[in-house]
Amino acid sequence: MSDDFDLDDLKAAMTAATPAPDGSRKAENLALAQKNFDQRQGSTDETRLTSDAPKRGLFRGVIEMLQTFPAKAALTATTAMVAVGMIVYLPSLNQAPGLDDLIRTERDVVVLEAEEVVAADLADMAVKEERLSKQRVQSADAPIARLAAPQAEVALGYAQPAPSPEPIMAPQEGNTEAFPEADSNPLKVTAEEPVSTFSIDVDTAAYGIVRNSIENGYLPNADAVRVEEMVNYFPYDYAAPAHGEAPFATHVTTFQTPWNAGTQLVHIGLQGQMPAVEDRPPLNLVFLIDTSGSMNNPDKLPLLKQSFALMLSELRAEDSVAIVTYAGSAGQVLAPTPASDRATILASLNQLDAGGSTAGQAGLQQAYATAEAMAEDGEVSRVILATDGDFNVGLSDPDALKDFIAGKRDSGTYLSVLGFGRGNLDDATMQALAQNGNGQAAYIDTLNEAQKVLVDQLTGALFPIANDVKIQVEFNPAQVAEYRLIGYETRMLNREDFNNDKVDAGEIGAGHSVTALYEITPVDSEARLTDPLRYGAQEDGDGSNELGFLKLRYKEPGADSSQLIETPIIASGEASAEMQFAAAIAGFGQLLKDDKYLGDWSWGDAIALANGARGTDAYGYRAEAVQLMRLAQSLSAQ
Numbered sequence: 001m002s003d004d005f006d007l008d009d010l011k012a013a014m015t016a017a018t019p020a021p022d023g024s025r026k027a028e029n030l031a032l033a034q035k036n037f038d039q040r041q042g043s044t045d046e047t048r049l050t051s052d053a054p055k056r057g058l059f060r061g062v063i064e065m066l067q068t069f070p071a072k073a074a075l076t077a078t079t080a081m082v083a084v085g086m087i088v089y090l091p092s093l094n095q096a097p098g099l100d101d102l103i104r105t106e107r108d109v110v111v112l113e114a115e116e117v118v119a120a121d122l123a124d125m126a127v128k129e130e131r132l133s134k135q136r137v138q139s140a141d142a143p144i145a146r147l148a149a150p151q152a153e154v155a156l157g158y159a160q161p162a163p164s165p166e167p168i169m170a171p172q173e174g175n176t177e178a179f180p181e182a183d184s185n186p187l188k189v190t191a192e193e194p195v196s197t198f199s200i201d202v203d204t205a206a207y208g209i210v211r212n213s214i215e216n217g218y219l220p221n222a223d224a225v226r227v228e229e230m231v232n233y234f235p236y237d238y239a240a241p242a243h244g245e246a247p248f249a250t251h252v253t254t255f256q257t258p259w260n261a262g263t264q265l266v267h268i269g270l271q272g273q274m275p276a277v278e279d280r281p282p283l284n285l286v287f288l289i290d291t292s293g294s295m296n297n298p299d300k301l302p303l304l305k306q307s308f309a310l311m312l313s314e315l316r317a318e319d320s321v322a323i324v325t326y327a328g329s330a331g332q333v334l335a336p337t338p339a340s341d342r343a344t345i346l347a348s349l350n351q352l353d354a355g356g357s358t359a360g361q362a363g364l365q366q367a368y369a370t371a372e373a374m375a376e377d378g379e380v381s382r383v384i385l386a387t388d389g390d391f392n393v394g395l396s397d398p399d400a401l402k403d404f405i406a407g408k409r410d411s412g413t414y415l416s417v418l419g420f421g422r423g424n425l426d427d428a429t430m431q432a433l434a435q436n437g438n439g440q441a442a443y444i445d446t447l448n449e450a451q452k453v454l455v456d457q458l459t460g461a462l463f464p465i466a467n468d469v470k471i472q473v474e475f476n477p478a479q480v481a482e483y484r485l486i487g488y489e490t491r492m493l494n495r496e497d498f499n500n501d502k503v504d505a506g507e508i509g510a511g512h513s514v515t516a517l518y519e520i521t522p523v524d525s526e527a528r529l530t531d532p533l534r535y536g537a538q539e540d541g542d543g544s545n546e547l548g549f550l551k552l553r554y555k556e557p558g559a560d561s562s563q564l565i566e567t568p569i570i571a572s573g574e575a576s577a578e579m580q581f582a583a584a585i586a587g588f589g590q591l592l593k594d595d596k597y598l599g600d601w602s603w604g605d606a607i608a609l610a611n612g613a614r615g616t617d618a619y620g621y622r623a624e625a626v627q628l629m630r631l632a633q634s635l636s637a638q
Contacts, residue, residue, distance in 0.1 A: 182489035198506035208443030225588035229488030238271035255575035259601035262527025274511035290387035296354035307450035315339035326363025328521035389426030460509035584610035
C-alpha cells in the first residue's frame with residue numbers, strides 16, 4: 001500500500017466486498033410467495049402491496065442471507081465471517097505505515113457495527129426458531145384438520161405461534177362465506193296465532209355444505225344449517241298420485257316426537273308425479289359458468305367441468321346446450337349446439353380457464369339473452385349457474401339480484417344454481433338467485449354429488465310439474481296448545497300471501513318429494529311451555545277431533561291462477577321408516593344448530609333412530625348421513 005493511500009478507497013473496497021441488498025429481488029420473492037398463497041386459498045386477486053423496504057447498512061446483504069439459516073448454522077457462519085474479516089484487516093496494518101491509528105479506528109468501527117448487527121439478528125432468529133419449534137409441537141398434538149400450514153407467515157420466513165387449541169376447528173381466516181341469517185322458528189301459541197304459512201323448498205345446498213364442513217373436521221356455521229334442506233336432500237318412498245289426478249300426492253301423518261315424550265310431529269309429505277322420459281319436452285340448457293380467479297381450485301372449475309360432462313350423458317339428441325362465461329366481462333363461448341354433439345360441447349368446457357373478477361350481472365344478462373334466443377313453443381329453457389358465489393362486480397346485492405331475477409322468471413326461463421368450493425361461498429346470494437329464479441340450489445363438492453344432482457335427479461331438477469307451491473296450516477286450539485315449524489325460516493310467508501297468486505313460492509319437479517315437519521303440543525300435555533291466558537283468546541275450538549287443517553296452493557307450469565288442495569289433520573300415531581328417518585335428520589339439523597327445544601336428546605339418540613330407519617338405501621345416502629352424525633358427535637365432544 002502506498003503512502004498516498006486514500007482512506008476513502010479503503011472504505012469503498014470494503015463496501016464492495018459486502019453484497020449489496022437487492023430490493024427488487026426481495027420484492028419479487030415476496031410477491032411470488034403471496035401469489036402462491038392466494039392461489040392455495042382459492043383466489044388469484046392481485047398481490048397486496050407491502051411496506052417492506054431493503055434495509056441499509058454494512059453487512060446487511062450478508063445478514064439477509066443468514067436469516068434463511070437456522071439459528072445454529074447462522075451462529076457458526078457469522079463467527080467465521082468475523083474471523084475472516086480480522087484476517088483481511090490485520091495484514092493491511094503492516095502495508096500502510098503512518099496510517100495505523102486511522103485504520104485501527106476504522107476497523108474498530110466496522111467490527112463494532114458488524115458485531116451489533118449480527119447480535120441483533122441472531123437474537124431475532126433465535127426467537128423465530130423458538131416460535132417455529134412451538135408451532136411444530138402444537139401442530140403434532142392438534143386434530144388433523146388443523147394442520148394446514150400458515151402459508152402467508154411461511155412466505156415471510158417464519159411461523160407465528162399457533163393459537164390455543166379450540167374444541168372445534170373454525171374455517172381459516174380470510175373466509176368470506178355468507179349465509180342467510182335467520183333465527184329458528186319460535187314456538188307459537190295456537191290460541192293467539194293458529195295459522196302458519198310457508199313456501200315449499202326442494203333445495204339441497206345446506207346438506208352439501210354441512211357434509212363438507214364435517215368431513216373437513218369442523219362443525220358448520222349455524223346459519224349454514226337449514227333443516228328443511230337437510231331433510232329434503234333424501235328421496236322418500238311416498239305414494240305418487242294416480243294418473244289424471246293432481247301433479248303431486250299429499251300425505252299427512254302424526255306420530256310421537258323422538259326428542260320429547262309430551263309432543264307429536266305432524267309429518268307432511270308431497271310426492272310429485274314422474275312422467276315417462278319419452279314424454280318430456282325438448283330441453284334448452286345454458287351453462288352460465290363462473291371463470292373468475294376465485295374458481296382456480298381443484299374443487300371449483302375442474303370439478304365443474306367433470307360434473308357437466310356427466311350431465312351430458314343424460315341429455316337427448318333434441319336437447320340443446322350453450323355456454324356463457326363471465327370473468328371481467330361476459331361472453332358466449334359455445335353457441336347453441338345439439339346435445340348429441342358431445343365432442344364440441346366437451347371441447348368448449350375443457351378450454352375454460354379461471355382468471356379475472358366476477359362480472360355476475362353481465363353473465364346473467366348474457367345467459368338469459370341466449371336462452372330466450374333458443375326458446376321455442378313447447379320446449380323447456382333453463383339457465384344453470386355454476387359458481388362459488390363470489391359476485392363482486394356488477395349486481396352483487398342479494399335484494400337487487402332478487403328483483404332482477406324476478407323480472408325474468410315470467411319469461412318461462414328458470415334459473416338453477418350450483419355451488420362449488422369453499423372459502424368465499426356466498427350462499428346468501430345463491431339462495432336469492434335460486435328462490436327467485438323458479439329453480440333449485442345445490443352444492444357440489446364431489447363427483448358423487450354431481451352424479452346425484454345432475455344424473456340421478458336431473459329430471460326433477462329441470463322439469464317442473466307445479467309452480468308457486470304454498471302450504472298453510474290452521475291448528476285447532478281445542479286440540480293443540482302450541483306448535484312450531486321445523487326449518488323453512490327463509491321460506492316463511494304472510495298469512496295473506498297464501499291466496500295472492502302474485503306472491504312467488506317454491507316449485508316441485510318431476511318425481512320430487514317434499515317433506516315438512518311441525519312439532520305440536522296437545523292442550524293437556526305436561527310438555528306445554530306456555531300457560532293459558534286468563535283473559536283474551538280461549539281454547540274452545542269447534543269441538544272437532546281434528547288437530548288442524550292443511551291447505552295447499554299450486555300453479556300448473558305456465559298458468560297464472562292457482563289451484564287449491566285441502567286435507568284435515570287427524571291424529572294417527574303410526575310412523576313409517578321413511579317418516580322416522582326424516583325425523584332423525586330433522587333432529588340432526590337441530591343438534592347442529594344447538595336448538596333449545598331438543599332437551600336432553602343426544603347424538604347417540606339421533607344416530608340410533610337414523611340407523612334403524614335407513615331402509616333400502618340403494619345409493620348409500622342414508623348410511624352416509626349416519627356416518628356424518630358420528631363424526632359430528634366426535635367433533636362436538638372435543
